[in-house]
Amino acid sequence: MQLIDGKSLANKIQEGVAESVEALKREKNIVPGLAVILIGDDPASHAYVKMKAKACEKVGFYSITHHMPDTISQDEIIATIKMMNDNPRIDGILVQLPLPKHIDTDKILEVIDPKKDVDGFHPYNVGRLVTGLDGFVACTPLGVMKMFDAYDIDLEGKDVCVVGASNIVGKPMASLLLNANATVTITHIYTKDLKTHTLAADIVVVGVGVPGLIKADMVKEGAIVIDIGINRIEDGSLVGDVDFPEVSKKCSHITPVPGGVGPMTIAMLLENTLKSAKKRDA
Ligand code: GUN
Numbered sequence: 001m002q003l004i005d006g007k008s009l010a011n012k013i014q015e016g017v018a019e020s021v022e023a024l025k026r027e028k029n030i031v032p033g034l035a036v037i038l039i040g041d042d043p044a045s046h047a048y049v050k051m052k053a054k055a056c057e058k059v060g061f062y063s064i065t066h067h068m069p070d071t072i073s074q075d076e077i078i079a080t081i082k083m084m085n086d087n088p089r090i091d092g093i094l095v096q097l098p099l100p101k102h103i104d105t106d107k108i109l110e111v112i113d114p115k116k117d118v119d120g121f122h123p124y125n126v127g128r129l130v131t132g133l134d135g136f137v138a139c140t141p142l143g144v145m146k147m148f149d150a151y152d153i154d155l156e157g158k159d160v161c162v163v164g165a166s167n168i169v170g171k172p173m174a175s176l177l178l179n180a181n182a183t184v185t186i187t188h189i190y191t192k193d194l195k196t197h198t199l200a201a202d203i204v205v206v207g208v209g210v211p212g213l214i215k216a217d218m219v220k221e222g223a224i225v226i227d228i229g230i231n232r233i234e235d236g237s238l239v240g241d242v243d244f245p246e247v248s249k250k251c252s253h254i255t256p257v258p259g260g261v262g263p264m265t266i267a268m269l270l271e272n273t274l275k276s277a278k279k280r281d282a
Pocket of ligand 1: 094139
């Protein structure tokens, strides 16, 4: 069994980004800028935003966080996004999800300038991904693809089961895998028999937020298992959606939680923001 070390891969990517930032500053006098919009007091969202801001600082980005109370109106959020769309120092805009219930998430995401949509959530970029065109791709699934690449995992013709069909993870993940010529099955909460699908797969990618959902009897011997879940359980520790101690005995490759996909998400956010900054004024 080989552990897919997302943490060290992400560190390597961050070093590369930092070098590119230096070059961009030197050659074009451009400092990549990321604006993060954080609404409300959800502790997990706060923790993620803090990690993102820290990573930006580490690679030499300019970053600002707009923290708003959860009583904020939709119009005020939209006005802030429009301000960031027009701000020439900002290359990427990220609205941390989930948003409070009175806010229409789809409407908010559509206000972001697709050229600054470093989360890849705007329908324009989602459409480009599905079509196989270049654009911004959601950070978590993009990070998973980088892991496959770094570990020489060939996807062509492989049976891949994606567990979870969210707009943030499952759907873009399935599109990327399909674009890489894998045979993709997407399962979700209405799937009749999850085990039939996971057991048949060469690769299982799971991101649903259910601790330990994927058990050893649900994956075939030698499978590759990617765990996107990050769940805080009662004892305060972080676990994924996979029963790691048991499943790891059966598979050829597996990602740990923490230290697997999580750090890759942040590394991809940095890469996407750098990509946008390189196109500034273009
Ligand atoms: N909430 C959970 N994952 C993400 C993500 O990748 N981006 C944003 N903006 N919010 C999230």
